[in-house]
Amino acid sequence: MKKWYIYAAIIVAAIIGVILLLTNVISDEESTKDDTNSVVSSKPLPIPPILEDKDPDPNRAEFHLTAQKGKTEILDGIESDTLGYNGNILGPVIRVREGEKVAVKMKNSLDDPTTLHWHGLRVDGENDGGPHSGIMPGDTWEPEFTIEQPAATLWYHPHMMQSTAKQVYEGLAGLFIIEDEVSDSLAIPKEYGVNDFPLIIQDKNIDKDGNMKYEPGMNDIMMGLYGSSFLVNGAINPFLEVPQGMVRLRLLNGSNGRTYHFELSNGQKFYQIATDGGFLEKPVEMTSLQMSPAERAEILVDFSELKPGERIKLIDSGSELSRTVTDEGAVELMELIVSEESTEVYEIPEQLTKIDRYDVEQANVTRDMVLAGVGATLTINDKTMDMTRIDEEVKLNDTEIWVVTNQRTGTQGGMPHPFHLHGVQFQVLDRDGNPPAENETGWKDTILVHPGETIRIITKFEHIGIFMYHCHILEHEDAGMMGQYEVK
Ligand SMILES: [Cu+2]
Structure with missing residues (x-):
């Protein structure tokens, strides 16, 4: 009688063993299909919309923003509580011109006070949106200013005393783009969402239930918070179809604490054309770009030598400044897929602008x-x-x-x-x-x-x-x- 049980157990174990072996072989085959042995991107890169100017006068712009609570599907099928401007996470792109008068109506629909700081903008203190410009829940703040600086990729984010980190981390940030005669005249990609793309890079800690509440430990406060998930425009490892030609990427390190070293997975060189506050005088050739929190850079990447369908990755190569995840090596941030479409042919410009030097x-x-x-x-x-x-x-x-x-x-x-x-x-x-x-x-x-x-x-x-x-x-x-x- 006992022997019967033993034989049955051996047979069951053998069957389980064969099944395990087979699934292992199959998954091995699957993983060898992708020689980069990496996670395949499943989500297209979200492109923040350009915020509508409510004023028909071409010399004046009026923008309406609402800071609000939202829900974002960051992990597949799981919603996370997030914050956003006019949406669930992050904010629309505000695009203005040098010389333009700008009025903003910023409503706070959060449960907590907030402010709206224009990072990089040259304005009077009362319009800067620092900690003295708190907006209580339900209230609206109405700054007005004139754009008195050259073309640049700036950004906006909250700056409330002792809650800046939490509010930015939970989703409040957006780009503020200035254009001028120089940016108009340069022969560089400038079609937003077609060959000119914003990339807001952030790292966060999201648990399996989608919880990404800001809960820093003592080490995070001392060293700056490092997250184990990497988001571009609010999505983990998204893909972007790029034309088979020159592409302009506007990078913002919107992270709380992490400094990145951006590289392309094929080692391809690229050219930095702008810093925080505008164009460099000349493009700078590089294969790795270091960016600390809040820094911006515009880069030109030429995909014309790549074949349609080819995939490369934007990576953070890690460094002595990195901790936790990047100790294990490079991190993939997003995938760039070269499409059939090519845009007009661009050269890397010799000269971009002229910067008057302070003496x-x-x-x-x-x-x-x-x-x-x-x-x-x-x-x-x-x-x-x-x-x-x-x-x-x-x-x-x-x-x-x-x-x-x-x-x-x-x-x-x-x-x-x-x-x-x-x-x-x-x-x-x-x-x-x-x-x-x-x-x-x-x-x-x-x-x-x-x-x-x-x-x-x-x-x-x-x-x-x-x-x-x-x-x-x-x-x-x-x-x-x-x-x-x-x-x-
Ligand atoms: Cu510091």
């Missing part, structure tokens, strides 16, 4: 900014942020040199901090006395300062009001690594 001799004031971090205490000039204290007073129309030092201190042994200055675009004079990299010779509003490094920047303060300067690792900003300057 060091003309500087009226030199100011020191010392960044330091010991544990969770993150300071600028030994102070943490106080809304009631003005740290620096600047005279209107003065040109100033800011000497930004990242002090090697304390338990962390120093880490890189992206330093951001509101209300202006600046030029980088030098890094530790050496000229900046070619792709840092354009207009900048955010600059990564490495441990022990001193960077000198120069700018002219042409707008009145109260502005912030801070580390753009959002956990550091919320922890108080921020100060205020007033221009009057």
